[in-house]
Amino acid sequence: MTCPYDFILFDLDGTLSDPIDGIGRSINYALEHFAYAPLDHAQQAICIGPPLYHSFARITGSTDEAHLTALIDKYRERYGSVGYAENQLYPGIAEALQALSAQGVPMAVCTSKRADFAERILDMFGIAEHFRFVDGGDIHLEKWQQIERLRARGIVTEASLMVGDRDVDMIAAQRNGLSAAGVLWGYGSRAELSAFAPEHLFSAASELVQLLAPLS
Structure with a gap:
């Protein structure tokens, strides 16, 4: 064939x-570090697919590149250690x-x-x-x-x-x-x-x- x-x-x-568990928990890890409210499961699901930069910009309403990059770095801190395996x-x-x-x-x-x-x-x-x-x-x-x-x-x-x-x-x-x-x-x-x-x-x-x- x-x-x-x-x-x-x-x-x-x-x-x-x-990947919802690992991505969702890692997003909330980053959000809570910067004093944002955590997302529920349905809100986390919307973030599966688009680049993280866009997701964090939409969630926080921020256009500050340094801040959005810091959020991504914090997300990756957890995702790189345990989040990737929650899959x-x-x-x-x-x-x-x-x-x-x-x-x-x-x-x-x-x-x-x-x-x-x-x-x-x-x-x-x-x-x-x-x-x-x-x-x-x-x-x-x-x-x-x-x-x-x-x-x-x-x-x-x-x-x-x-x-x-x-x-x-x-x-x-x-x-x-x-x-x-x-x-x-x-x-x-x-x-x-x-x-x-x-x-x-x-x-x-x-x-x-x-x-x-x-x-x-």
Whole structure:
């Protein structure tokens, strides 16, 4: 079976694994350090996907770059020690990645999360071997810019696919001419993803093997 895409990029948070506990607790750790009220679970969920800088700016209403950077640094203090491990691999992901790998499909992770944190998570779940590389984000780096860099280096092309659970993933793909696949087990709604008319919209991780089927 031949995959119709020459490369598949996977988002991490909300796509491969559920990070809400580690991210939510680490956000509250940073907020409480600076005397802000902690977020509840629903408020934490909104922060899964977008870059941290935008999330902290929205939560606090601050436009002070030094302050927002300090919040991110405090967040990473906890996340880097324990938060990254407060994470659950979604059911069926390991099996789907194995099936794609068995067919020789080249894959990588493209995440707004810092690359070293993402690599630790992939190692923790024993799925790092399926990916050629991890492309991570940082302050002021948008996901569409990450894919733009990959395109400029010739690593991905218009024949590549971005798989993710939030609008930022769909935007990043379409802005760079890639196909997009939305997943509904993460933190983006069907309406959020459908607004971008992705080529695929999956309800369960087991459906990812459909990426091996020729496009109709």
